[in-house]
Amino acid sequence: MHSRRFRHTRECRQELIGRHLEHVRVDIEGATSLHSMAGVGRKKDGAREERRGGEFQHGVIVAVDSRATAGSYIASQTVKKVIEINPYLLGTMAGGAADCSFWERLLARQCRIYELRNKERISVAAASKLLANMVYQYKGMGLSMGTMVCGWDKRGPGLYYVDSEGNRVCGDSFSVGSGSVYAYGVLDRGRREDLSVEEACELGRRAIYQATYRDAYSGGVVNLYHVKSDGWVCVSQNDVADLHRKYLDEAK
């Protein structure tokens, strides 16, 4: 299948070596490409996934790294890749930084309008559908965004993956970004039915750490959030180097 849609991924991986300094500055300000492990969001809920049997019952754990790159240059190690849409909805960032933060901020606005109009919080499904429909209008025009919309609504915990290609899927665990493949491995093998909150947090942390270990475009710190029935909390922030030392010591 040969689509005439513009393939934006190649565009983001431009070589900066040899370019004029002016251009480098523009690239960083404009659309710094976050080719890094963005998020590992996991949600399991007995009520929603009855046929799967009881899995993680306590909400959604969201773990992200914090590295931003422009080509092979590390532009920042302290990026906030979890966007707080509202007190019970989180969005993660992968792809173009500008695209993610802009569209998710727009989503926050839409969610607030929904609340005002309907006197009710928006569901995670509806919020993710709003985002998916917004970016679908720009399909093929070069947007680069892969995000997970995580929250807790009246149907329980919710986790949706939405991207600029038009994908929108509901699931109970996802991994997004350039390092996602490494995180999937650790995440899938470490999942169990009876995880406690601390174990789930540790699994998310470990999955991100393993991704930063192998993927050059991921690194910095691991930010961990937990979305509960009464909203999200920021659980921890761990530098990847410290985690490396800790896991190395544990292995001895």
Next chain:
Amino acid sequence: MEYLIGIQGPDFVLVAADTVAASSIIQMKHDYDKMFKLSEKILLLCVGEAGDTVQFAEYIQKNVQLYKMRNGYELSPAAAANFTRKNLADYLRSRTPYHVNLLLAGYDEHDGPALYYMDYLSSLAKAPFAAHGYGAFLTLSILDRYYKPELTREEAVELLKKCVDELNKRFILNLPAFNVRLIDKHGIKDLEKLPLATTSTS
């Protein structure tokens, strides 16, 4: 990568779709439903480009429902198929064509069961059996060989199992599970997911 199949019997249509939602080399979801219920007795199976599938299928779904609300009666499967094809054709030469391949299966009180094959170039064909995807190359000949117009429901399920077994044997990609549904005069019924644990793969 994605696979759709439909088999029409004398008074039913059996359809199946794989349940993998993939993005490059990763399976994002193992239990993704590619069938869209247009009405009580019409199913639209939709595969193709990310985003286009859901957007187009939901657009058709809502319009079929709107027709029912406005006019008090439902579109027949033939009318729904032609409506879908017309939409695909209208968008084909626009700036934003929908790259989707479809199977539309339905049961009409007067005309009986119907299976329609549509592709992204907006061709439409009513067929006794049809398939989409790379898997179709491996299974169309099986359907040619073993299909009979008066096959029973059990025979249709057996024929479907033959196709799935062949995919498990020869298709390079792993398609671990298939959603199976049957449409007849009583409506849409979910059947057991394939493959079963005991299906042989020889």
